[in-house]
Amino acid sequence: MIKKIAVTLALLAIASTSFAxxxxxxxxxxxxxxxxxxxxxxxFIVILWSIxxxxxxxxxxxxxxxxxEIPKDGLVLIATDNTEYSDSVHKLLSEFQLENMDNxxxxxxxxxxxxYSIDPAWYGELPRAYFYNKSHQRFSHxxxxxxxxLQQWLLANQ
Amino acid sequence: MPHGSHKGxxxxxxxxxxxxxxxxxxxxxxxxxxxxxxEGKLYVVFSQHGHIYLTTSxxxxxxxxxxxxxxxxxxxxxxxxxxxxxxxxxxxxEIYISWTHKTPGRYSGxxxxxxxxxxxxxxxxxxxxxxxxxxxxxxxxxxxxxEKGQIYLIWIDKRERVKAQKNQQKYAGVSLYYAVSxxxxxxxxxxxxxxxHSCECCRIAVDQDRSGRVVALWRHxxxxxxxxxxxxxxxxxxxxxxxxPMRATDDAWQIDGCPHHGPDLSMDSENRAHLVWFTQGEKNxxxxxxxxxxxxxxxxxxxxxxxxxxxxxxQVQVVGNSIYxxxxxxxxxxxxxxVSHSSDQGKSWSEANIVATTKHGSDHPDxxxxxxxxxxxxxxxxxxxxxxxVTE
Numbered sequence: 001m002i003k004k005i006a007v008t009l010a011l012l013a014i015a016s017t018s019f020a021x022x023x024x025x026x027x028x029x030x031x032x033x034x035x036x037x038x039x040x041x042x043x044f045i046v047i048l049w050s051i052x053x054x055x056x057x058x059x060x061x062x063x064x065x066x067x068x069e070i071p072k073d074g075l076v077l078i079a080t081d082n083t084e085y086s087d088s089v090h091k092l093l094s095e096f097q098l099e100n101m102d103n104x105x106x107x108x109x110x111x112x113x114x115x116y117s118i119d120p121a122w123y124g125e126l127p128r129a130y131f132y133n134k135s136h137q138r139f140s141h142x143x144x145x146x147x148x149x150l151q152q153w154l155l156a157n158q
Numbered sequence: 159m160p161h162g163s164h165k166g167x168x169x170x171x172x173x174x175x176x177x178x179x180x181x182x183x184x185x186x187x188x189x190x191x192x193x194x195x196x197e198g199k200l201y202v203v204f205s206q207h208g209h210i211y212l213t214t215s216x217x218x219x220x221x222x223x224x225x226x227x228x229x230x231x232x233x234x235x236x237x238x239x240x241x242x243x244x245x246x247x248x249x250x251x252e253i254y255i256s257w258t259h260k261t262p263g264r265y266s267g268x269x270x271x272x273x274x275x276x277x278x279x280x281x282x283x284x285x286x287x288x289x290x291x292x293x294x295x296x297x298x299x300x301x302x303x304x305e306k307g308q309i310y311l312i313w314i315d316k317r318e319r320v321k322a323q324k325n326q327q328k329y330a331g332v333s334l335y336y337a338v339s340x341x342x343x344x345x346x347x348x349x350x351x352x353x354x355h356s357c358e359c360c361r362i363a364v365d366q367d368r369s370g371r372v373v374a375l376w377r378h379x380x381x382x383x384x385x386x387x388x389x390x391x392x393x394x395x396x397x398x399x400x401x402x403p404m405r406a407t408d409d410a411w412q413i414d415g416c417p418h419h420g421p422d423l424s425m426d427s428e429n430r431a432h433l434v435w436f437t438q439g440e441k442n443x444x445x446x447x448x449x450x451x452x453x454x455x456x457x458x459x460x461x462x463x464x465x466x467x468x469x470x471x472x473q474v475q476v477v478g479n480s481i482y483x484x485x486x487x488x489x490x491x492x493x494x495x496x497v498s499h500s501s502d503q504g505k506s507w508s509e510a511n512i513v514a515t516t517k518h519g520s521d522h523p524d525x526x527x528x529x530x531x532x533x534x535x536x537x538x539x540x541x542x543x544x545x546x547x548v549t550e
Contacts, residue, residue: 053416054265054358109171109519109539112488116468123438123467126416142438143383143415 023099024086026107027078029117035076035102036136043157046076046130048118051088053126055144060096062147067097069154078104078118080111080126133157171518171539182206182225184213185542189242189521192219192535192543194528196247201278202543203243203255208232210243210257212278218533219545228272229284234260236267236297239522240361240420244301246309251277254309254343256301259286263293265358269313273343287337289349290317295332298420300362302392305370309343310392312336312362312374318354331355331379334362338394351398352390355379361420364392367429375406375423375433385411387421387435389450406431406450406457409439424476432481432504433457434472445472445485449504459504464496475525477532482548483507484523484534492517495536497548514546 025031035046047063049056063075077098079089083105093099108114115124119140122128129141131153141149175186184190187206194200200215202222209232211225236258237243243257253274258267268291272284288296299313315335322329334356337346356362357377364374371391378388380402388403407421421435431450437443444465448457463472468488475482482499496510516538526533532548 050416050418052265052359052418055415057264058414110488110493110517111519112468112470112486112493113491116488119467121467123436123444124418124470125413125438126418128415143413 023103024079024090024093025102025104026083027104027114028108029113031104032118035104036132039073039132039136041134042071042073043134044074044076044132045070045153046078046118046132048078048080048126048128050080050126051085051092052081056127057092057096058144059127060092060098062145062150063098064096066147066150066154069151071158073102074154076102076104078106080106080114080124082111083107131157172542175542182209182211182227183222183542184211184225184537187211188237189239190535190537190543191242191245191524192526192545193245193247194526198528200526200545201245201247201253203228203245203257204543205235205237205243205257208235210235210255210272212245212253212255212274212281214278219535219543226278226281228255228281229270233270236260240359240418241298242522244299246301246303248303248342249307251275252342253278254301254303255281256287256299256311258297258299258313261293265295265297265316266293267295267297269296269299269311271309271311271343271346275342282343285345287311287346287349288313288315288335289337290315292317292320294320295358296335298359298361300364300374302364302366302372303370304366304372306340307342309339309346310336310364310372311339311346312352312364312392314356314358314362315349315351316358318351329355330381330383332358334374334376336392336394347394350394352392353378353388353399353403356388357385357417359416359418363421363423365423365425365431367391367425368427369429373423373425373431375421375431377417377420377435378403378405380405383412383414384439385413385417386437386439387433389423389431389433391452404455406433407435407437407446407448408457409437409442409446411437411439413438419470422473424474424481426476426481432474432476434463434474434483434485436470436472445469447472447474447481447483447504461504461507463498464510469496471522473523473525475527475532477527477530477549479503482525482532484513484525484548486520486523489515493520493538495523495534495546497534513548514544516541 187204190204295316387407389406445463518539521537
């Protein structure tokens with residue numbers, strides 16, 4: 001029995017280590033404030049996505065392609081799948097080499113609350129992007145971004 | 159979870175569900191779907207630990223009989239919100255159950271079906287209904303019977319898109335396929351295509367008209383990525399819909415994205431289709447109601463149910479001469495379930511009435527009708543599966 005517990009604990013330890021490596025942070029109602037606070041005076045993009053959203057992958061392919069043009073801390077990715085889908089979320093991020101971005105995952109029993117904390121006017125359609133300028137005025141976009149759109153914004157907000 | 163992601167309520171928070179010794183139950187399982195039998199017995203299917211389970215209740219969901227596993231061999235199952243098991247009862251105690259099995263690929267799945275001819279004591283080995291077995295999407299199935307008792311399964315199918323891609327052709331969205339069984343679910347006739355270019359990620363609504371013919375409503379991808387809704391009779395004697403399918407909603411919502419928010423449909427005694435849907439089009443935004451007339455090929459009595467971003471998951475049900483609407487809404491720290499009705503064919507609507515609330519995660523609500531009495535079935539993390547009477 002004790003052996004069994006030890007094995008379980010060891011497995012848990014491994015599981016939590018690999019989870020830490022994914023740097024998938026739990027997104028809670030105050031998380032957006034935190035994201036904004038750590039980027040004072042900087043422009044950045046927040047993109048909400050889900051493992052269940054084919055057009056989000058189109059967006060990921062684009063982000064992967066333009067990765068070098070995005071400044072450090074310039075991209076925040078928030079998966080709206082809840083934490084029980086962490087593995088699938090991490091797999092997709094790695095596949096598109098986006099695992100080193102600032103990655104978050106919805107972690108609240110009432111996801112409606114999280115959506116509201118991000119934007120009371122967002123209906124939840126995906127992908128959803130928020131473009132913050134240096135003074136943190138933001139505008140939003142629903143649906144996939146085009147390469148042109150993204151490049152132009154990056155150029156204008158260097 | 160409403161739009162955005164279509165996950166339903168995740169792990170239950172009820173004390174009974176936290177004990178490992180607890181038997182499978184609709185309170186602790188996922189995506190329970192309920193239907194009343196002729197004598198008022200409640201049948202519930204739900205997903206738990208890789209099984210679809212069936213249970214019954216003789217006291218309107220207060221207590222449940224021990225659950226029976228429909229699939230003996232566990233498998234990965236889509237069981238969140240827009241993806242849930244379905245149950246339909248035949249005229250002679252047949253129980254038909256369908257669900258989507260998650261195959262290894264991304265967005266991939268197979269439509270599964272099992273039946274019981276002995277009132278749910280035993281089930282046949284589940285069958286896969288889609289004849290295309292590529293590891294691609296055959297998902298979001300829905301089920302209906304027609305006047306002859308034939309079973310219709312209709313689902314979102316990616317095979318046409320894959321075919322087009324192989325030929326380096328562009329293909330908007332995916333397609334709808336269906337299959338019919340005329341032998342009480344022993345087997346299904348060959349798969350048939352209903353239409354090309356449906357949206358990829360929204361459930362399909364189905365209902366029977368007065369004479370028992372099957373009607374489907376789905377989010378379509380009209381030219382230039384306009385994701386409004388289409389409606390059609392599902393008739394196995396017809397070839398696939400050519401050109402653009404009949405338009406049921408016209409909001410001009412252009413989006414290269416996933417609404418994850420399918421429509422609902424209820425046919426009335428005059429074969430008019432009562433529709434509810436979610437849109438963010440140029441013309442309308444939020445939760446909408448309308449009544450589609452097949453003769454005029456147009457939707458009238460369009461009514462904005464709730465345009466707030468915090469409102470989601472509209473459902474519609476016709477009972478006698480009344481039309482009932484239901485939806486979810488975030489209200490500060492809780493989620494409210496709201497109901498409004500019309501007794502004058504949608505000319506006027508009652509004020510929204512809160513019929514239930516929850517403080518934690520919640521699944522999509524659904525209607526249940528028994529002897530003209532209307533109930534809402536709602537699965538929430540902290541309360542389990544509830545049956546809430548709306549009319550007496």
